[in-house]
Amino acid sequence: MLRYVTTNAGKVREAEEYLDDGSVTQLDFDYTEIQAPTLEPIAARGAREAYRHAGAPVLVDDAGLFVDRLDGFPGPYSAYVEETVGVERVGQLARRGDDPARAAFRCVLAYCDGDPFDASPDPIDRGDRAAAAAVGTDEGDDATDLPVKLFEGVVRGRIVEPRGSGGFGYDPIFEHEGTTFAEMGSTGKNAVSHRGRALAKFTEWYAGR
Ligand code: ITT
Ligand code: NA
Secondary structure (H helix, E strand, O other): OEEEEOOOHHHHHHHHHHHOOOOEEEEOOOOOOOOOOOHHHHHHHHHHHHHHHHOOOEEEEEEEEEEHHHOOOEHHHHHHHHHHOOHHHHHHHHHOOOOOEEEEEEEEEEEEOOOOOOOOOOOOOOOOHHHHHHHHHOOOOOOOOOOOEEEEEEEEEEEOOOOOOOOOOOHHHEEEOOEEHHHOOHHHHHHHOHHHHHHHHHHHHHHHO
16 A cells, blocks of 8 residues: 655545545655755655655655746745745736746655665666656765655646635646636546646556566
């Protein structure tokens, strides 16, 4: 049984809906989130800590909203900014000006089961940037530490006035091809979302490992 490590019920709902086979269970564990400009090292450290805590295979999900004109803010600070500034005011800040406020949602899934992975063929040769990051390019990561596999999903869209009552977090202000994520059900959101895309990469690798 794979532990999906998160304190966020919305993430678990989407992961369970995507995997749909009872193979995951939530591990409500609040791992230490290091300060970093990207999601990968946060997720990788979190996965090692969660694996040591659980003693069983874990999948950590670190996500964020990156607004182009705010140079990627709130990015890795999305949870803190949601709690403090709030979704509506982030939307107002992002929409200031005439251009459409372009943004991306990113999700990084970090898998750790304590086993060393086969390091060949080289992930860079396979064009797998996330896997390349997993094999020791994360700043400060000790190459002798527990190996972590990373899977990234990205979706682009624009920031709009809040619409819809589904989803969670920034979903009401994130529009993708005319529909906000809060106007989609979990299935529709998973088909296009950052989390759905990261889960697709993860499940493909997990099935063939
Ligand atoms: P865990 O760390 O326990 O998993 P969290 O909610 O703190 O839960 P993050 O650290 O990844 O999760 O913070 C991500 C922030 O971005 C947080 O404010 C979420 O509500 C928001 N977020 C993440 N995925 C989202 C999604 O699919 N739709 C809308 N908002 C999302
Ligand atoms: Na968090």
